[in-house]
Amino acid sequence: MSSTLRCEQFVSDEICLVHCYHRCVRRAFLTGIDELTQKDYTHRREWIRQRLESLASVFGIDVLQYAVLSNHLHVILRNRPDVVKTWSDVEVATRWLRLFPGTRILDVLAEPNEEDVRSAVANPEKIQEYRSRLSDISWFMRSLAEVIARRANAEDECSGCFWDGRFKAKRLLDEAGLLACAMYVDLNVLRANLAATIELSMHTSVFDRIEAAKGAMIESSALDRIPLSREESIARRTKMTLEEQKKARKQTGPRPLVPRDAWLAPLTLDPEVDAFDPQASTNGLRASNRGFLKMNLEDYVKLLQWTAKQKDHPPGSVCRVPESLEPLFTGLGVEPSMWCDLVWNYTKYFGTSRCSGNPKAMIADAERTHKRWSRGQRQAAACFA
Incomplete structure (x- = not known):
């Protein structure tokens, strides 16, 4: 199969959701501790969070989720032309x-x-x-990566590439693909053993949302x-x-002090708002006030916490979902018993794919880009009803 062009994944004049991923090159550390030199780069996590916050206040792009790890970062974006x-x-x-x-x-x-x-x-x-350009995801990621690379190179007193080529992108096709990817991103810090619980996983979107719900404030960037x-x-x-x-x-x-998650897009979609209403934000902190999931923060955290506890669950085995959580799967088309496998083994299903979602949506996306099929659609079929 030929490689996918960026223009086939997203364009600036069409609203779409994209999972972006960027990794460092030359054994560089984005934010971790170098085991050879013992130099601590943890402070760079705040560089990235502040830069994301700054870009969210200027671009017509919603930042839905993010996570900063030792040598790479994840961010889910929605452009808003x-x-x-x-x-x-x-x-x-x-x-x-x-x-x-x-x-x-x-x-x-x-x-x-x-x-x-x-x-x-x-x-x-x-x-x-x-x-x-202000609704172009490529320009957003360029504005993020270039500034971080310059600051990191200046601190390391070196020059050259800091990032491993261009960022990787995956289009999220439906609510199932979005929810699975959102939880995959939020759980990456636990996957890397950088935190014991989601409440301690700093510099992730779920940490910011939980702290904001408790009343935490930060200086606006x-x-x-x-x-x-x-x-x-x-x-x-x-x-x-x-x-x-x-x-x-x-x-x-x-x-000015603002809620810790004020720059992130709201989690919950408002069913009473017209789908064609842009809900443009007027506070100067983000592009819009539109949510992206049909669940509130409490339900999202509850499902995420239960999913986190299944970290050591054998891959491919059936994982029984508590009855209290089963209603959250209504309308997703995902087999509840396969949910943990889908999230914790997200890369197994969608790692080489250009998109993520229900197999039917993946087939439709392949037709949109004049492809015969999408990588990962057969594997993902096992997790969907």
């Missing part, structure tokens, strides 16, 4: 120039100013290009989307030292 369409040309230009101003002051990116924004708005073709005036821009570009310019890029004073 419908939300980007609600933005004015000025807002599109401001958001894009905040990430890619196109100008540097020594080694620091310049802040976008009002003149830059007006110049971009005067070019409809450029605005259309920016609008498309959302990017400021207000362009500088011409006078402020000139002053910063001509009169400040490098250290002053770096300091000026940071928000003055303490950052």
